[in-house]
Amino acid sequence: MNPAAHELDVEGLELELLLEAMFRRYGADFRGYARSSLRRRIRNMVRDERLGSISALQEKILREPEAMVRLLDHLSVCVTSMFRDPSFFLAFRQKVVPHLFSAPFVRIWCAGAATGEEVYSLAILLSEEGLFERCRLYGTDINAHLIEKARRGVFDAALMGEYEANYRAAGGKGSLSDYFRVAYDGATPRHGLKRNILFAQHNLAIDGSFNEFNVILCRNVMIYFGAELQNRVHELFFQSLRRKGFLCLGRRESLPRALAKTRYETVDAEERIYRRRS
Numbered sequence: 001m002n003p004a005a006h007e008l009d010v011e012g013l014e015l016e017l018l019l020e021a022m023f024r025r026y027g028a029d030f031r032g033y034a035r036s037s038l039r040r041r042i043r044n045m046v047r048d049e050r051l052g053s054i055s056a057l058q059e060k061i062l063r064e065p066e067a068m069v070r071l072l073d074h075l076s077v078c079v080t081s082m083f084r085d086p087s088f089f090l091a092f093r094q095k096v097v098p099h100l101f102s103a104p105f106v107r108i109w110c111a112g113a114a115t116g117e118e119v120y121s122l123a124i125l126l127s128e129e130g131l132f133e134r135c136r137l138y139g140t141d142i143n144a145h146l147i148e149k150a151r152r153g154v155f156d157a158a159l160m161g162e163y164e165a166n167y168r169a170a171g172g173k174g175s176l177s178d179y180f181r182v183a184y185d186g187a188t189p190r191h192g193l194k195r196n197i198l199f200a201q202h203n204l205a206i207d208g209s210f211n212e213f214n215v216i217l218c219r220n221v222m223i224y225f226g227a228e229l230q231n232r233v234h235e236l237f238f239q240s241l242r243r244k245g246f247l248c249l250g251r252r253e254s255l256p257r258a259l260a261k262t263r264y265e266t267v268d269a270e271e272r273i274y275r276r277r278s
């Protein structure tokens, strides 16, 4: 066997053992995640901690819970922004919102909400459309630190210019600055915006459904999952959606073909918006 290939195999095995150790010791289940991105992030942590191998990292996290916290931060891809992919929010405004008026009460679940920008964007959009009062938005994420930040809702004021441009491209009807109070370097949502939003920790890999929703958004999250975990999460979403409810995925994500045919109709293929058939 060529020695480099042998080394690579050993690293693959070390990675599997590390994932098992994380699960058994801390209940952190990354076993269903796509390996390429996991491997890259874990290598970064090995380098940052000045360790020689993934096995050394395993030993460290087994004995030092603080190292596990750092590992979770390395594994968390929490890139997000207000009105990210504005054309999605425009399509949501035009193609989803009109169907929500007939519901007496609208529950929306943003799964993998990171620091909350997506949830606050939706809250703004729904209030402009006159629906916010009838809505309850649930933002969940595996990462408790991110959820805490989302709850606090303090955003970098320096980014508000970029967000304003996104908001306009998303069909915004006023000015984004109307919805935020800027003090020092932070922009916080005006009080009313938080009223119908709940943030909570929820792990898509192990936790079950917690309500029945009219809309579920899970954007730029499942891209990091392996096929089997994706299927399980799709089952969870299907069970958690009301009949005729909407499922919104990220730009680079799509419904497994079988589900797209049998369980959902496509509302907007480009923007990855689907509707549960029955």
Ligand SMILES: C[S@@+](CC[C@H](N)C(=O)[O-])C[C@H]1O[C@@H](n2cnc3c(N)ncnc32)[C@H](O)[C@@H]1O
Pocket (backbone or CB within 6 Å): 076, 077, 078, 079, 080, 081, 084, 111, 112, 113, 114, 115, 118, 140, 141, 142, 143, 146, 202, 203, 204, 205, 218, 219, 220, 221, 250
């Ligand atoms: C790239 S961010 C996407 C944020 C937002 N949805 C967006 O599109 O801007 C991915 C988020 O998924 C979360 N995540 C990863 N695995 C998860 C899991 N098993 N359950 C819930 N959230 C998870 C990460 O913590 C991260 O905050």
